[in-house]
Amino acid sequence: MPNLNISRLDFARKRRQLTQKKLAELAGVTPNTLSRLAKGITLDPSMETVTALAKALGYPVSFFFLDDVDELHEKQVSFRSLKAMTAGQTAAALASGALGYLFNDWVSTRFNLPSADLLDLRDEDPVTAAASIRRHWGLGFRPIPNLIKMMEAKGIRVFTLSEGKNVDAFSFWRDGTPYIFLNTLKSAERSRFDAAHELGHLLMHAHGYTDGADVERDADSFASNLLVPREDLIANLSQVRSLSQIVASKHRWGVSVPALARSLKDSDILSEWHYRELCKQIAIAGYRTKEPMSMEREYSVLWRKVLEELWRERFTKESIAAELSIPLDEMNSLLQGVLGERTAPVKANARGLRAV
Structure with missing residues (x-):
C-alpha cells in the first residue's frame, strides 16, 4: 500500500477549516501524533490512525493515498472580498477551487467541453473592455438574458462557493481554462453582477491578480457596462x-x-x-439588503447536461464522488447552487456536448 500523502491530509484539514489541534481532538489522537505526521517524522501511521483522521475530516480514506492535489495559491486568484475573509476562509475557498478543477478534469476525459473564447483585454479600460467582449461575442447592445449560460458556452467553468457570506466570488485561470466560483446565498441579481465582475477580472487581469480598490472598481465598472450597455x-x-x-x-x-x-x-x-x-x-x-421583485436565479446549463448524460450511463453524484475519492458533500458544495434543486433528471438532451 502507498504511503499516506501528508499534503492531502493538510489540504482536507484546510478545506474543513480545522486547526491541527482541533483535528487531533476530533480524531481522538494526540496533538503530538498529528504534529509528527505533518512534519514527516512519522511516515507510516497505523491504519487505525488514518481512518480516525479521515472520519474526522469527512473524507474517504482513499483520498489520502493519491498523488498531490494541484493546489491554488492566493496570487492566482481574484477574491471579491479578500479583506473581509479570515485566513481559514481563504484557505478553504482556495481548496474548493482545487476540487473544482479535479471535477472538471474528470469530466473532460469523458466529454468535449467548450474551450475558452475570451480576449486579453489587460490594456483596455473597463468601458472599452465591456464593449470589446460584447462585440467579440456578437451581443450588440441587447441585454444578456442568461449570463451563466453564455459564460459556459464561452468556456468558463462556473461553480458554487459554500464558505458563507464573507466570500462573495472569485475567479482564476488554470491551463487555459477560466473558472468562476459564485456565492449563491446572495440575491439572483447580485450573484449575476458578481459573475460579470469576475469575468472582468478574467479578461482584464489575466496576467496576474493584484489587490487594491482600483482593480475592484475597474471590475465593477466592467460588470455595469457589460450588463447595462x-x-x-x-x-x-x-x-x-x-x-x-x-x-x-x-x-x-x-x-x-x-x-x-x-x-x-x-x-x-x-x-x-x-x-x-x-x-x-x-x-x-431596504433595497440594499433585500431586492424587490427579485428575478429568477440563473443556473448552470453545462453541468446539468453533463450530469444528465452521466446519469444515462448510470453515474450518480455519489459514484462520481467515489471516482474522485472526495465526499459527496464536496460534490454538492461545488454544484448545488448552480444546478438548483432537482427532484428528477429532465429528458436528456446534451446538444452541443459530445462524449469523448
Whole structure:
C-alpha cells in the first residue's frame, strides 16, 4: 500500500477549516501524533490512525493515498472580498477551487467541453473592455438574458462557493481554462453582477491578480457596462421620475436596484443630486439588503447536461464522488447552487456536448 500523502491530509484539514489541534481532538489522537505526521517524522501511521483522521475530516480514506492535489495559491486568484475573509476562509475557498478543477478534469476525459473564447483585454479600460467582449461575442447592445449560460458556452467553468457570506466570488485561470466560483446565498441579481465582475477580472487581469480598490472598481465598472450597455439604457430609460420606475425597469437588464441607479448616474441620465436622493430612498426602502421583485436565479446549463448524460450511463453524484475519492458533500458544495434543486433528471438532451 502507498504511503499516506501528508499534503492531502493538510489540504482536507484546510478545506474543513480545522486547526491541527482541533483535528487531533476530533480524531481522538494526540496533538503530538498529528504534529509528527505533518512534519514527516512519522511516515507510516497505523491504519487505525488514518481512518480516525479521515472520519474526522469527512473524507474517504482513499483520498489520502493519491498523488498531490494541484493546489491554488492566493496570487492566482481574484477574491471579491479578500479583506473581509479570515485566513481559514481563504484557505478553504482556495481548496474548493482545487476540487473544482479535479471535477472538471474528470469530466473532460469523458466529454468535449467548450474551450475558452475570451480576449486579453489587460490594456483596455473597463468601458472599452465591456464593449470589446460584447462585440467579440456578437451581443450588440441587447441585454444578456442568461449570463451563466453564455459564460459556459464561452468556456468558463462556473461553480458554487459554500464558505458563507464573507466570500462573495472569485475567479482564476488554470491551463487555459477560466473558472468562476459564485456565492449563491446572495440575491439572483447580485450573484449575476458578481459573475460579470469576475469575468472582468478574467479578461482584464489575466496576467496576474493584484489587490487594491482600483482593480475592484475597474471590475465593477466592467460588470455595469457589460450588463447595462449605455446605448440600450438611453433607448429604454432615458428619463427617471421615481424609484418605482427603476424597480419596474431593472428586469430588462437583470441587475439590482442600486446597480441600475448607478448605471443611470454613470450614463448622465441622473444628475449627482438626483442620484444621491434616490440612494437615500433605496436605503430607506431596504433595497440594499433585500431586492424587490427579485428575478429568477440563473443556473448552470453545462453541468446539468453533463450530469444528465452521466446519469444515462448510470453515474450518480455519489459514484462520481467515489471516482474522485472526495465526499459527496464536496460534490454538492461545488454544484448545488448552480444546478438548483432537482427532484428528477429532465429528458436528456446534451446538444452541443459530445462524449469523448
